[in-house]
Amino acid sequence: MNTAQPPPGGARPGGRTARTRQAVLEAVFEELGEGGYAALTMERIARRSGVHVATIYRRWRSTEGLVCELMTDLSAEVPLPDTGTLAGDLRALARAIAAFYSEPRYRGLLEAVVSAAAREPAAADVLREFFDDRLRLAGRMVHRAVDRGELPADADPDEVMAALGAPFYYRLLISRRPVDLRLADCAADAAYAAALAGVFTHTEGDENGEGGR
Amino acid sequence: MNTAQPPPGGARPGGRTARTRQAVLEAVFEELGEGGYAALTMERIARRSGVHVATIYRRWRSTEGLVCELMTDLSAEVPLPDTGTLAGDLRALARAIAAFYSEPRYRGLLEAVVSAAAREPAAADVLREFFDDRLRLAGRMVHRAVDRGELPADADPDEVMAALGAPFYYRLLISRRPVDLRLADCAADAAYAAALAGVFTHTEGDENGEGGR
Numbered sequence: 001m002n003t004a005q006p007p008p009g010g011a012r013p014g015g016r017t018a019r020t021r022q023a024v025l026e027a028v029f030e031e032l033g034e035g036g037y038a039a040l041t042m043e044r045i046a047r048r049s050g051v052h053v054a055t056i057y058r059r060w061r062s063t064e065g066l067v068c069e070l071m072t073d074l075s076a077e078v079p080l081p082d083t084g085t086l087a088g089d090l091r092a093l094a095r096a097i098a099a100f101y102s103e104p105r106y107r108g109l110l111e112a113v114v115s116a117a118a119r120e121p122a123a124a125d126v127l128r129e130f131f132d133d134r135l136r137l138a139g140r141m142v143h144r145a146v147d148r149g150e151l152p153a154d155a156d157p158d159e160v161m162a163a164l165g166a167p168f169y170y171r172l173l174i175s176r177r178p179v180d181l182r183l184a185d186c187a188a189d190a191a192y193a194a195a196l197a198g199v200f201t202h203t204e205g206d207e208n209g210e211g212g213r
Numbered sequence: 214m215n216t217a218q219p220p221p222g223g224a225r226p227g228g229r230t231a232r233t234r235q236a237v238l239e240a241v242f243e244e245l246g247e248g249g250y251a252a253l254t255m256e257r258i259a260r261r262s263g264v265h266v267a268t269i270y271r272r273w274r275s276t277e278g279l280v281c282e283l284m285t286d287l288s289a290e291v292p293l294p295d296t297g298t299l300a301g302d303l304r305a306l307a308r309a310i311a312a313f314y315s316e317p318r319y320r321g322l323l324e325a326v327v328s329a330a331a332r333e334p335a336a337a338d339v340l341r342e343f344f345d346d347r348l349r350l351a352g353r354m355v356h357r358a359v360d361r362g363e364l365p366a367d368a369d370p371d372e373v374m375a376a377l378g379a380p381f382y383y384r385l386l387i388s389r390r391p392v393d394l395r396l397a398d399c400a401a402d403a404a405y406a407a408a409l410a411g412v413f414t415h416t417e418g419d420e421n422g423e424g425g426r
Contacts, residue, residue, distance in 0.1 A: 115331040118324040170379035190407035197406035
């Protein structure tokens with residue numbers, strides 16, 4: 001994942017507003033990397049970005065507003081692995097997720113948005129849409145596996161990919177310990193074993209064939 | 214799960230302090246059920262409990278302190294299923310977890326503690342210990358499965374139970390949608406399939422036999 005990039009605020013036409021926005025979002029990101037969400041305040045962001053604190057309050061209202069905009073900006077970049085097998089794709093993606101969350105600023109951003117979502121419906125919407133998009137994208141791996149005959153056509157891509165992702169969020173938000181390679185490989189292998197065993201196929205009840213293409 | 218019980222503050226010797234504590238914690242629980250963590254304030258808790266707001270501030274300092282104490286109180290009650298098979302035990306426990314989080318006040322409490330954990334290290338400790346305890350308890354199901362010869366002796370109980378639980382927290386905190394029976398059965402069957410496939414056994418690297426009994 002292109003995690004070395006600053007938030008792509010600079011992609012907008014480069015006026016003063018765009019530069020302010022980029023400076024502020026970069027400062028949020030750096031603060032999250034250093035002190036996590038626990039230490040994030042508007043004052044610290046102002047100091048680091050060089051943008052006046054009143055300007056930041058006027059435009060974003062709260063740290064919740066800022067972390068949500070930062071997360072929305074991130075949604076562009078997820079290179080999907082294509083190794084030729086579902087087992088390989090799942091392992092590669094799981095290791096990329098582990099590498100992503102080994103960076104403190106991404107852990108901090110996740111915590112910040114989950115926390116904001118508990119307080120503000122708008123933040124909950126950002127969170128849900130962000131992960132829904134990722135799930136849909138990653139679902140292509142499942143479609144390819146169906147095309148190759150690795151999985152039955154009614155395997156549900158969302159369920160497979162949610163199974164892959166869930167252990168990371170349990171580890172980060174509930175167990176509150178770092179992610180590691182063992183977690184990544186277990187998550188991938190568990191999702192694969194369950195998919196092969198037919199756990200994520202809709203055979204009864206929901207018969208609309210929505211799991212296929 | 215005995216979710217109909219009020220927080221067991223009343224189990225303490227029944228002095229005035231104990232009664233105050235119980236009234237406040239019950240009020241927190243009811244507020245979480247009605248408005249979630251988003252609407253929880255010290256003032257609303259004071260109004261509902263009939264305890265003066267200054268008393269609440271003095272004893273608990275913040276809503277974070279209150280929700281943590283409420284969660285600590287809950288940790289007593291988890292009846293573990295014992296159906297005779299691991300597949301049956303996992304399904305029964307998953308359905309109990311789904312029933313638990315179908316109650317708004319438990320969803321609210323989870324959100325509240327996860328949110329508090331992002332801001333306060335003490336809340337993070339409460340969260341980690343609460344779920345570590347649950348994991349250890351539930352691990353008995355895995356030990357029994359090993360005794361029955363359903364799983365190899367080096368199956369890691371914590372990893373099996375984390376795999377069972379993870380999908381619920383992904384659904385509640387990340388996808389932000391309600392839990393349902395389909396999720397419960399998928400979580401149970403996926404954990405079972407992965408355990409049978411040997412995903413949660415330590416065969417390389419970690420050779421200390423810690424996965425056994």
